[in-house]
Amino acid sequence: METATTLNPQELLQVADAVAREKAIAQDIVLEAMEEAIQKAARAKYGVEHEIRAEIDRRSGEIRLARLMEVVEAVENDYTEIALTDARERNPDAQVGDFISDALPPIDFGRVAAQTAKQVIVQKVRDAERERQYGEYKDRIGEVVSGLIKRVEYGNLTVDLSRAEAVLRRDELLPRESFRQGDRVRAYIYDVRREQRGPQIFLSRTHPQFMAKLFAQEVPEIYDGIIEIKSVARDPGSRAKIAVLSNDSSIDPVGACVGMRGSRVQAVVSELQGEKIDIIQWSPDPATFIVNALAPAEVAKVVLDEEAMRIEVVVPDEQLSLAIGRRGQNVRLASQLTGWDIDILTEEEESEKRQEEFRRRSQQFVDALDVDDVIAHLLVAEGFTSVEEVAYVPIEELLSIEGFDEDLATELGRRAREYLESEASRLNEKRRELQVDDDVAAIDALTPEMLVALGEAGIKTLDDLADLASDELYDAEEGILKNFGLNEDEANAIIMAARAHWFEDEEAAPDAAGETAEEAGADAEGAGDPPAAG
Numbered sequence: 001m002e003t004a005t006t007l008n009p010q011e012l013l014q015v016a017d018a019v020a021r022e023k024a025i026a027q028d029i030v031l032e033a034m035e036e037a038i039q040k041a042a043r044a045k046y047g048v049e050h051e052i053r054a055e056i057d058r059r060s061g062e063i064r065l066a067r068l069m070e071v072v073e074a075v076e077n078d079y080t081e082i083a084l085t086d087a088r089e090r091n092p093d094a095q096v097g098d099f100i101s102d103a104l105p106p107i108d109f110g111r112v113a114a115q116t117a118k119q120v121i122v123q124k125v126r127d128a129e130r131e132r133q134y135g136e137y138k139d140r141i142g143e144v145v146s147g148l149i150k151r152v153e154y155g156n157l158t159v160d161l162s163r164a165e166a167v168l169r170r171d172e173l174l175p176r177e178s179f180r181q182g183d184r185v186r187a188y189i190y191d192v193r194r195e196q197r198g199p200q201i202f203l204s205r206t207h208p209q210f211m212a213k214l215f216a217q218e219v220p221e222i223y224d225g226i227i228e229i230k231s232v233a234r235d236p237g238s239r240a241k242i243a244v245l246s247n248d249s250s251i252d253p254v255g256a257c258v259g260m261r262g263s264r265v266q267a268v269v270s271e272l273q274g275e276k277i278d279i280i281q282w283s284p285d286p287a288t289f290i291v292n293a294l295a296p297a298e299v300a301k302v303v304l305d306e307e308a309m310r311i312e313v314v315v316p317d318e319q320l321s322l323a324i325g326r327r328g329q330n331v332r333l334a335s336q337l338t339g340w341d342i343d344i345l346t347e348e349e350e351s352e353k354r355q356e357e358f359r360r361r362s363q364q365f366v367d368a369l370d371v372d373d374v375i376a377h378l379l380v381a382e383g384f385t386s387v388e389e390v391a392y393v394p395i396e397e398l399l400s401i402e403g404f405d406e407d408l409a410t411e412l413g414r415r416a417r418e419y420l421e422s423e424a425s426r427l428n429e430k431r432r433e434l435q436v437d438d439d440v441a442a443i444d445a446l447t448p449e450m451l452v453a454l455g456e457a458g459i460k461t462l463d464d465l466a467d468l469a470s471d472e473l474y475d476a477e478e479g480i481l482k483n484f485g486l487n488e489d490e491a492n493a494i495i496m497a498a499r500a501h502w503f504e505d506e507e508a509a510p511d512a513a514g515e516t517a518e519e520a521g522a523d524a525e526g527a528g529d530p531p532a533a534g
Contacts, residue, residue, distance in 0.1 A: 013061040024163060025128045031056050033124030038063060046104065049079040053101075065104040071096050126198075133164040134199035138192045144213040145203070149183045159185060159203060166201035174205055174237035174273050186271065188213060205272075206236035214271055215242065218264045219257050227253045230282040233336035237275055239325075241293060241333045243282040254279050278333075286311070286340060293334035297323035300347060308487060310341040314350045361385060368419045369412060378403065391416035424448050436460050443497045445490065450481055465498035 016034060020027040038054035042065055046052060051068045069082040071094050087094035094100065147159040147166065155170035157179055168187055179185055187203035188210035194200075204210060212229045221227040226248050234240040246253040257279045258265050265277055278296075283289040290311055291299045301314040315323045323344050324331050335342045345353065358380055365376035368387045382401050384390055390398070390412055398409035427448035431441060434455025439462050441451055457480045459465050470491040473481045481491070 019125060025125065025132050028058075029128040030121070030125060031058065033121045033128075036124065037121050038065070042104065047079070049077075051080045052104070063106055065106065067102045067104055068099045069102070071098045071100060130198040133201075134192065134194055137164060137189065137199065137201050141189050141192055142209065142213075143189050144186060144210065144217070145189060146184060146186045149179050149181050149185060152179065152181055157185070159187070161201070164199070164201060166203045168203040168205070172202075172204040172206055174275070176237065177205070177273055206234065208232035208234045208240075211240055211242065211268065211272065211275075211277070214268045215257060215264075218267050219259070221246075221251060221253075221256045226251060227256055228282075231337050231339075233333040234275070235329055235333060237273055239276045239278070239329055239333065240272075241278045241280055241337045243280045243289070243293070243337055245282040254281055280337070286338070290334065290338050290340060290342065293337050294323055294330065294342075297330065299323075301350070308341070308485065309339065310343070312343045312345060312350070314345050314347055317346045317348060320344065320346050365390070369415045371412070371415075375408075375412075387416050387419055391420055427452055431455055434460070437462065439501075440465055440498070443494060445494050445497065447484070450484055453481055453483070462498045462501055466495060466502065468495055470495055 016027055016030040019030045035054045035056055038056075039052050042052045042054060043050060046067070051070075053066050053068055055064045055066075056062070057064070069080060069087075071084055071087045072081045073084060073096055075081045075083050082100050084094065084096055087098070087100050090100060091098075145161055145166070147161040149157050150160040150165065151158040155173075157168040157173075159166045159168050166187075166189070168185065172187075173179075185205075187205050188207045189201060190204045190207050190209075191202040192199060193202070209232065211234060212232050215229060216222045219227065222229060222244075226246065228245045228247065230243045230245050232240065232242050242257070244253040244257055246256070256264075265279065269275060269277060280292045280295060283292060286306075287302045287304060290302065290313065294313065297315055297319045299313055299315055303312040303314075305311070313323070322330070325333075331342050331344055358377075361380045361384075362373065362376040364387065365371060365379050365384075366373065369376075369390070378401055379390065395406070395409050395413065398404055398412060399406060428441075431448065431451045434452065436451050436455040437460060440446070440454065440460070443465075446454070454460075454465065459468070459480065468480075470488055471479065473479050473491040473494065474486040474488060476482055479486070479491075486494075
């Protein structure tokens with residue numbers, strides 16, 4: 001025998017209010033969940049085929065039950081529909097599509113019905129709570145939060161943020177860092193995702209921006225926007241570099257971040273388990289910024305390649321190990337901080353490299369222009385790096401070289417052009433021998449040398465080239481065109497040019513079909529056939 005459960009209206013409102021407060025959701029959501037639960041219980045009593053609505057009065061807590069029937073011309077379902085003629089006997093103004101409502105007596109919840117209702121309410125409240133958590137935290141990505149460790153499972157932490165739970169995975173903790181249940185932890189929200197089991201809030205203590213946010217909490221000038229953090233690079237738990245810029249010339253950004261006797265930076269270091277932090281002055285000039293980023297090493301000279309975002313840094317021999325750092329840490333962090341690839345050379349290595357480059361370029365001119373070493377050396381010394389430059393520069397630039405007269409300058413230009421034509425012809429012939437299609441050769445960005453390299457790698461048609469990924473062309477170690485100094489954007493442009501015919505084919509297909517239909521119609525009319533109907 002089931003025990004009846006009586007619901008006191010005022011108690012019902014008090015329960016809804018208590019649940020809403022506890023779960024931090026709107027009271028209306030809880031009451032709607034209760035209405036749905038009551039509807040489910042009522043259907044179980046009166047029959048699931050009926051359309052039953054429950055309504056809880058928001059002031060008194062009184063529950064009203066009603067059966068709804070839709071007004072239709074012809075009744076197909078006796079349980080949910082009523083004929084228009086019958087409906088007008090109850091309500092003369094009834095129209096098709098209206099609903100006729102029959103009040104039902106309040107029901108007493110049996111044990112099973114009460115349990116079912118409870119499950120519906122719990123599920124609805126849980127869904128509402130999850131939605132509230134997602135809505136609250138999805139806009140808080142990038143914040144530093146503090147919470148209590150609730151559980152520790154296989155090194156992964158569940159953190160109670162009071163209004164939600166978050167996950168701090170083992171790989172997002174600093175090395176050798178250990179927490180126990182009940183410990184308080186600070187971390188950075190780097191992602192919030194909807195998942196089947198509810199919103200997942202992911203925390204990190206290794207994220208570069210965690211350190212940036214900690215500095216913003218410790219340095220009022222950063223919080224006020226006087227000092228900007230331009231970039232951060234971290235080797236979590238070991239060492240970090242942070243680049244700062246002051247928008248007020250009277251404030252030293254590095255000094256402000258260090259604080260009196262290092263108090264501000266020390267607070268961040270303590271939070272990060274002793275991670276050493278280099279605070280660096282940011283500069284809009286890449287060379288200056290990179291030199292600053294390599295601190296504490298001293299730099300003698302830099303050579304920039306802006307297109308490739310690469311820089312050669314020359315340091316005194318005794319500074320090499322300091323510039324590179326333990327296991328390459330210093331140069332790696334400097335590269336991450338600046339966004340440039342950094343090559344470190346000693347002064348001796350740089351000297352040898354320049355001499356080798358001078359010899360190589362001189363030999364190139366000797367071979368291509370059939371000149372002696374003196375003229376070749378003069379061309380290299382004046383900054384000429386390729387035969388193309390000699391062939392196509394204005395003659396005045398050649399005449400500006402000491403000892404060059406007009407006849408010599410004209411002859412050098414002629415020989416350079418002849419060499420280039422001969423080389424282009426030779427490479428073009430080799431490209432044909434390798435069976436590289438003319439369509440591939442028509443891509444503007446590909447030089448004859450590149451076409452030969454593609455052919456030797458088995459890339460012979462537009463489709464062969466179009467099927468490649470960009471790194472298969474430009475990768476410094478395994479790229480087919482690795483010797484031509486391509487960057488990712490240039491490699492992408494070449495591949496997209498090879499793919500262009502795919503899109504042309506797609507556009508041409510419907511056009512061709514349309515022309516065929518029109519031609520067919522024209523032929524039919526020309527033959528005297530009557531036009532097709534419709």
